[in-house]
Amino acid sequence: MSLIVVGSMAFDAIETPFGKVDKIVGGAATYVAYAAANFVKPVQQVSIVGYDFPTEEMEELKGRGVQLEGVEIIPDKKSFFWSGRYHEDMNSRDTLITDLNVLADFNPKVPDSYQDSEFLMLGNLAPAVQISVIKQMKKRPKLIAMDTMNFWMEIALPELQQLLTMVDVLMINDAEARQLTGQYSLVKAAKDILTMGPKYLVIKKGEHGALLFHGDSVFFAPALPLEDVFDPTGAGDTFAGGFMGYLAKTKDVSFDNMKTAIIVGSAMASFCVEKFGATRLKEINHQDIDARIRQFKELVNFDIELV
Amino acid sequence: MSLIVVGSMAFDAIETPFGKVDKIVGGAATYVAYAAANFVKPVQQVSIVGYDFPTEEMEELKGRGVQLEGVEIIPDKKSFFWSGRYHEDMNSRDTLITDLNVLADFNPKVPDSYQDSEFLMLGNLAPAVQISVIKQMKKRPKLIAMDTMNFWMEIALPELQQLLTMVDVLMINDAEARQLTGQYSLVKAAKDILTMGPKYLVIKKGEHGALLFHGDSVFFAPALPLEDVFDPTGAGDTFAGGFMGYLAKTKDVSFDNMKTAIIVGSAMASFCVEKFGATRLKEINHQDIDARIRQFKELVNFDIELV
Numbered sequence: 043m044s045l046i047v048v049g050s051m052a053f054d055a056i057e058t059p060f061g062k063v064d065k066i067v068g069g070a071a072t073y074v075a076y077a078a079a080n081f082v083k084p085v086q087q088v089s090i091v092g093y094d095f096p097t098e099e100m101e102e103l104k105g106r107g108v109q110l111e112g113v114e115i116i117p118d119k120k121s122f123f124w125s126g127r128y129h130e131d132m133n134s135r136d137t138l139i140t141d142l143n144v145l146a147d148f149n150p151k152v153p154d155s156y157q158d159s160e161f162l163m164l165g166n167l168a169p170a171v172q173i174s175v176i177k178q179m180k181k182r183p184k185l186i187a188m189d190t191m192n193f194w195m196e197i198a199l200p201e202l203q204q205l206l207t208m209v210d211v212l213m214i215n216d217a218e219a220r221q222l223t224g225q226y227s228l229v230k231a232a233k234d235i236l237t238m239g240p241k242y243l244v245i246k247k248g249e250h251g252a253l254l255f256h257g258d259s260v261f262f263a264p265a266l267p268l269e270d271v272f273d274p275t276g277a278g279d280t281f282a283g284g285f286m287g288y289l290a291k292t293k294d295v296s297f298d299n300m301k302t303a304i305i306v307g308s309a310m311a312s313f314c315v316e317k318f319g320a321t322r323l324k325e326i327n328h329q330d331i332d333a334r335i336r337q338f339k340e341l342v343n344f345d346i347e348l349v
Numbered sequence: 350m351s352l353i354v355v356g357s358m359a360f361d362a363i364e365t366p367f368g369k370v371d372k373i374v375g376g377a378a379t380y381v382a383y384a385a386a387n388f389v390k391p392v393q394q395v396s397i398v399g400y401d402f403p404t405e406e407m408e409e410l411k412g413r414g415v416q417l418e419g420v421e422i423i424p425d426k427k428s429f430f431w432s433g434r435y436h437e438d439m440n441s442r443d444t445l446i447t448d449l450n451v452l453a454d455f456n457p458k459v460p461d462s463y464q465d466s467e468f469l470m471l472g473n474l475a476p477a478v479q480i481s482v483i484k485q486m487k488k489r490p491k492l493i494a495m496d497t498m499n500f501w502m503e504i505a506l507p508e509l510q511q512l513l514t515m516v517d518v519l520m521i522n523d524a525e526a527r528q529l530t531g532q533y534s535l536v537k538a539a540k541d542i543l544t545m546g547p548k549y550l551v552i553k554k555g556e557h558g559a560l561l562f563h564g565d566s567v568f569f570a571p572a573l574p575l576e577d578v579f580d581p582t583g584a585g586d587t588f589a590g591g592f593m594g595y596l597a598k599t600k601d602v603s604f605d606n607m608k609t610a611i612i613v614g615s616a617m618a619s620f621c622v623e624k625f626g627a628t629r630l631k632e633i634n635h636q637d638i639d640a641r642i643r644q645f646k647e648l649v650n651f652d653i654e655l656v
Contacts, residue, residue: 130533131533226437226438227575227576227577227578228574229574229575229576230576230577247557250554250557250558251557251558251571253574259647260574260648261647261648261649261651262571262574262648262649263649263651264558264569264571264649267535267536267560267567267569268534268536269534269536269537270534270537271534298652301650301651301652302651302652302653304651305651305653306653335653339653340566340568341567341568341569342568342569342570342571342649343608344568344570344608344609344611344612345605345608345609346609346612346613346642346646
């Protein structure tokens with residue numbers, strides 16, 4: 043079983059109350075891949091980078107079972123670069139620089155060797171680009187999940203609405219869910235979104251956890267209470283990687299299994315925020331992940347005899 | 350088994366995005382009593398009201414097993430009155446009016462008939478007043494829990510610090526935990542607070558749930574995702590009432606049982622916010638409560654075979 047991951051591979055400059063890095067490897071597809079590779083192999087990457095993207099990072103990914111045939115390397119351009127500064131609460135940030143570079147011309151091609159994949163994760167990109175990937179699949183994957191952002195709701199809403207009819211799972215944050223629907227209540231927003239196409243909706247609330255909606259059912263996964271959130275960059279993509287990686291591993295796309303996948307995603311995200319960039323994701327092993335998932339069980343498990 | 354509840358009984362004027370009420374019965378002790386009476390009888394109330402507090406409300410409480418011997422009635426003064434307006438997000442509000450009235454002279458007396466009680470809930474009041482209640486108990490209750498607010502941290506910190514050494518459970522919200530410790534991280538704030546006296550700390554996060562800290566252990570209870578939070582007034586006190594009511598009913602003050610009590614408190618609070626004031630709390634029965642607790646189990650229960 044494999045998982046196709048489409049999205050950016052990039053450099054980030056990040057400033058948090060705890061420190062700063064000038065140039066660290068980032069990008070949605072990078073985080074998704076590092077998280078998912080713990081559960082499913084191969085992860086089949088579709089992305090675009092410039093001449094400056096480190097060979098060692100490519101080797102590191104390959105060593106973890108990430109296939110890079112779908113990653114285009116543009117010899118005379120730079121990789122996508124994002125720079126941001128987090129506020130003290132770590133829930134909000136200012137974008138300082140967005141240099142699209144190679145990403146401006148990203149026209150992803152799904153290699154033939156990826157065509158058998160049954161799981162597809164579309165990282166945040168222009169909706170038209172995400173649509174083009176789905177259309178390239180000769181057989182519709184068993185499960186298509188997507189991320190997006192407020193920017194596309196503002197400048198590409200018709201394409202986004204078309205895309206929503208083509209996917210199974212939408213993963214967005216609380217502010218995006220409110221913007222997409224005009225509903226302040228997340229429960230009402232979820233009801234609206236579930237009429238737009240996706241059968242499953244994940245609303246990410248950062249340090250306040252995540253909600254999974256399906257029909258009239260709802261499931262909640264907390265975020266692990268941490269002493270310090272060191273750097274939230276990539277936490278949402280890492281969450282998506284854990285979620286899709288676990289589903290691809292278990293090949294079970296039922297609501298019950300998605301609950302578990304949400305917990306796995308939350309566990310992976312809780313590692314991601316402990317160090318800058320994907321640093322922590324490269325350090326952990328299966329024992330660490332199992333221990334973290336046990337912590338989530340402890341965090342929410344309770345017994346009751348009804349009153 | 351009984352539970353002593355100390356706090357205000359009052360009138361509120363409330364404005365939310367959904368409507369307004371000019372004068373509705375409120376007060377911390379009122380909410381605590383309505384919630385706790387579902388689990389423990391008698392609830393032994395200690396409060397103060399003016400000539401204008403409705404006889405029918407007193408009768409309603411009595412009918413639910415709430416003893417009012419400790420409620421002083423001042424014949425020539427008005428009851429405490431609070432008026433506030435909620436913002437659209439319902440997590441923040443502006444206080445418009447605070448008329449202390451009888452509460453300015455509140456010097457609570459614990460009746461002899463309450464002295465056997467093993468559970469004591471101190472609603473938000475001046476720390477010196479809360480201390481005076483503890484000192485009146487001839488035998489220290491098995492479990493003393495308290496609420497407080499930012500105002501007392503600003504004008505009565507020494508008394509508050511003394512009080513903290515005398516109680517078992519502190520229940521405050523996230524902003525108050527941060528203010529009390531100067532720590533932004535709630536995990537760090539909790540560590541600090543657990544050195545100040547209380548062995549158990551509950552941090553209420555409104556729509557984002559509640560955390561229970563004890564030693565190095567932490568438990569998280571979500572808030573139920575609701576279509577509309579109609580009126581959050583009293584939700585924290587209702588939470589406290591469910592929590593203490595359940596502990597008094599089960600007579601078990603272990604950490605494991607407190608986890609369950611936090612869920613019960615969250616369930617009660619989820620009813621409270623559905624209508625203005627304590628309206629909804631007066632309508633529900635044990636079947637409603639059981640069904641709501643089942644919803645909480647559904648909301649967080651997941652299965653996993655570790656990876």
